[in-house]
Amino acid sequence: MMALAQALSAALLHFVWQGLLVAFLLWTALFLLRKRSAEARYRASCAALAILAVLPVITAVAVYTPPAQAVAAAAAAVGVPPPGAVWTRSGSAPTPWLRTLEPWALPVWSLGVLLFSLRLVWGCRQVAVLRRQGRPADAPLLAALSALAARMGVARPVRILITSLAEGPSVVGWLRPVILLPSATLLGLTPDQLEAVLAHEFAHIRRYDYLVNLLQILAETLLFYHPAVWWTSARIRHERELCCDDLAVRCCGDALCYARALTRLERLRVTTPALALGSTGGSLLYRIQRLAGGAAGESGPSKLPAVLALSLGLVCFGLNLHWAHGQEPQAKTSQRENFLLKFGRVLDAAGVTVDLGGAAVLHRTGVEYPWSALENSIQGTVAVEATLDAAGNVLDALVTSGPAELRKAALQSVLQWHFAPDQTGSRRQVALSFRTPPPEARREERGVAVESGSWAVTTARTEPAREEVEKLERQIGELQEAIVAREQAVVRTNEAVAAADAQTREMAEKIAELENRLQAARESRSEERPLAGRTLKRIDVIGLSDQLRTTLVARLPVHIGDAVTHQAMEAITAALRQFDEHLEHTLVPLEDGQIELRIMAPGFGVFELRRK
Numbered sequence: 174m175m176a177l178a179q180a181l182s183a184a185l186l187h188f189v190w191q192g193l194l195v196a197f198l199l200w201t202a203l204f205l206l207r208k209r210s211a212e213a214r215y216r217a218s219c220a221a222l223a224i225l226a227v228l229p230v231i232t233a234v235a236v237y238t239p240p241a242q243a244v245a246a247a248a249a250a251v252g253v254p255p256p257g258a259v260w261t262r263s264g265s266a267p268t269p270w271l272r273t274l275e276p277w278a279l280p281v282w283s284l285g286v287l288l289f290s291l292r293l294v295w296g297c298r299q300v301a302v303l304r305r306q307g308r309p310a311d312a313p314l315l316a317a318l319s320a321l322a323a324r325m326g327v328a329r330p331v332r333i334l335i336t337s338l339a340e341g342p343s344v345v346g347w348l349r350p351v352i353l354l355p356s357a358t359l360l361g362l363t364p365d366q367l368e369a370v371l372a373h374e375f376a377h378i379r380r381y382d383y384l385v386n387l388l389q390i391l392a393e394t395l396l397f398y399h400p401a402v403w404w405t406s407a408r409i410r411h412e413r414e415l416c417c418d419d420l421a422v423r424c425c426g427d428a429l430c431y432a433r434a435l436t437r438l439e440r441l442r443v444t445t446p447a448l449a450l451g452s453t454g455g456s457l458l459y460r461i462q463r464l465a466g467g468a469a470g471e472s473g474p475s476k477l478p479a480v481l482a483l484s485l486g487l488v489c490f491g492l493n494l495h496w497a498h499g500q501e502p503q504a505k506t507s508q509r510e511n512f513l514l515k516f517g518r519v520l521d522a523a524g525v526t527v528d529l530g531g532a533a534v535l536h537r538t539g540v541e542y543p544w545s546a547l548e549n550s551i552q553g554t555v556a557v558e559a560t561l562d563a564a565g566n567v568l569d570a571l572v573t574s575g576p577a578e579l580r581k582a583a584l585q586s587v588l589q590w591h592f593a594p595d596q597t598g599s600r601r602q603v604a605l606s607f608r609t610p611p612p613e614a615r616r617e618e619r620g621v622a623v624e625s626g627s628w629a630v631t632t633a634r635t636e637p638a639r640e641e642v643e644k645l646e647r648q649i650g651e652l653q654e655a656i657v658a659r660e661q662a663v664v665r666t667n668e669a670v671a672a673a674d675a676q677t678r679e680m681a682e683k684i685a686e687l688e689n690r691l692q693a694a695r696e697s698r699s700e701e702r703p704l705a706g707r708t709l710k711r712i713d714v715i716g717l718s719d720q721l722r723t724t725l726v727a728r729l730p731v732h733i734g735d736a737v738t739h740q741a742m743e744a745i746t747a748a749l750r751q752f753d754e755h756l757e758h759t760l761v762p763l764e765d766g767q768i769e770l771r772i773m774a775p776g777f778g779v780f781e782l783r784r785k
Contacts, residue, residue: 180237182278184229196401211415218409289394307334325375347383366434369425376420432464524610533593540586546578555583565592710767716774
């Protein structure tokens, strides 16, 4: 194997434990920054991805030995080699598993990079199609967007294209950014919601997120085989959307309106290219809860990546150094984790039992016993009917029976459950039993002990003060009432729009009818005997004084007894406009075949002529 290929293969294999180490360090940093801003966590994630991208290069340079130096070192150590000998890099010999994988590392990696490059090319093609099929926005929308860009601090020119291919607003391009705005979004959002969503897109442009996203996809293509790269990139996208949400809310000032806009967009959204940045990216449920004030602080990283990174890192480190005794603590940790996953009931409050009715649950949150109901010794069984989607997530839940004081706690827990995948629209009946625990269990300040064989597991549990609970419940109730009021206002607005559309259609039909009648009248008029060539019998001026009437008649290009031709009609019109542009005139056919020229001052219309 050539020295360069050997160095690249070693770098790819060493990157397995290096990437796990960086992922664990990033998880630790995100855990420490969980109470900080999303911008701080975003920068930490970007720094971790940059380290992951540079580590293979540094490793390859460190382990690479030029062939000439290798030959000289070997010759000095053991003499001249026999003809046809293959030189390898000096240093300590690799472990057996590393020696076995090295010949396959570079070919497999090259094939994977080729396949993932096709993904990148496909994404570029989709973006090009979206830009090519879009049409420029109207002038009023461009003016509003220019004002919004000035408020957001975006100085670069930004194009706005209306497209029917995408179902959600998105940003494409770095040097010449373009906002793709679906036509359905213009009809489905109110002006305030549309402004908030577009503020999110301008935040992407202001932060150069498209360039960062492009570098992410490049790193995912080159280091596709390592889960740490994908997890780090996912964290970047998650925190990026939170940063843009913060900028959009800071610009528009209405977090609830923006949350409703995100909900509307999710109903219209379809799959968008990976290269396009949209408003509906990231964890939408958490973003809406965060905007509505329902999320308790910032979201910390999941514990699963840290556990996996630490476990796999210990495995790789142990295999590399032949430390067999390092596996025992890991086995104990896995046994404890399996116990916690198996006995999920340990997360429920004391006195709460859950009957799933034979359903399989992949994940569920613990059920809390309301503090007010616990103090008043309120107990009973709450029956909940859950509607599931195809993936097993709970779309909606309805309480069919149970004490009113216990319904909210049961409903909030069931809405977060994840059942085994089933057909869309399927329903599950679950029963949550609340039984007042004994006084000694209620006096316990921390923990509920669960015994299973030789295991004793205690879950931390802290009950907030009653006043704080009531305050939070009031705030949640106010937010729910506000959401209901806004939904009712939206319904009223939609009804008004529908009524206005109906009136517009009626007016359009009436205009079309009048136009048809006008066309028919013109056609019938054109069929009448033409006035050109007839003799002018008299001139009648209405609404002017005698002096003005005499002056006007003297300026006319025709006189009584003249034959009125087409040229004479045009000359009469020009003379009247020169005298007073407000004068009206008409040629009236008489019974004897001659015509009369009637000139009317302003204010004398058809009514005055008929009366005369």
